[in-house]
Amino acid sequence: MDMSLTATILEKTTLSEQVKTYILNLITEQKLNPGTEVPSEKQLIETLGVSRGVIREAFQSLSTLGVLDISSGKRPRVQTVNPTALGTIFHYSMATRQVSASQILELRCALEVNCAGLAAIHGTEQDFEQLREEMKQIRISFGNHQQFIIHDARFHLILASATNNPLYSLLLQALRASLEESIAAGLQAQDSQKHAEQIVDFHQQITDCVCARDAEGARKMMQAHFDSAINALINSSKI
Structure with a gap:
């Protein structure tokens, strides 16, 4: 296996997890209610200095967990709790x-x-x-x-x-x-x-x-x- 490729994958995964943690902390610290918007891709790119792909990966992960609503064409919002x-x-x-x-x-x-x-x-x-x-x-x-x-x-x-x-x-x-x-x-x-x-x-x-x-x-x-x-x-x- 190409070790440089492995390192790149691990690095991206780590960055995505860091972005996810950042958003979760933001929701907690600012006490954001369901329906409230979170920072956009552009804002997070500027704030955190990571790529658009990393941001989207973090958004998708939080959507799967039921934390964010990332409906197409809309800015991500805090999701109402669901099963x-x-x-x-x-x-x-x-x-x-x-x-x-x-x-x-x-x-x-x-x-x-x-x-x-x-x-x-x-x-x-x-x-x-x-x-x-x-x-x-x-x-x-x-x-x-x-x-x-x-x-x-x-x-x-x-x-x-x-x-x-x-x-x-x-x-x-x-x-x-x-x-x-x-x-x-x-x-x-x-x-x-x-x-x-x-x-x-x-x-x-x-x-x-x-x-x-x-x-x-x-x-x-x-x-x-x-x-x-x-x-x-x-x-x-x-x-």
């Missing part, structure tokens, strides 16, 4: 068999049980109304696996939002994204009237407890939901 980067990590952790679907489900269960309790405590009447409406859609759509998964996801994200802690929404979206196909396969494998009624009933009991601000009851019902419905998916050997 994309975490979702990618979970997806490839499963794809490379470093973690299993059941391990992700165990983590999701721990989060969702606490989530249900916090939603009962911190949720607003608007949150509760949205939850009731999504509950109706779950009942209507259960026979349609694709639609059920959509409404089930919304149901759990409403609960996450109602906790008044954005980290729950972030984590649950990232965890669920890596399990969509497995959940669908499990639903098909467990397709029976009894199972359908059980899943819908657990969602209804969770809704009732949360809307009644019964935090302990909401936690118990969410735990029962995972112990029954989600464990059934694991035992189906489809995930």
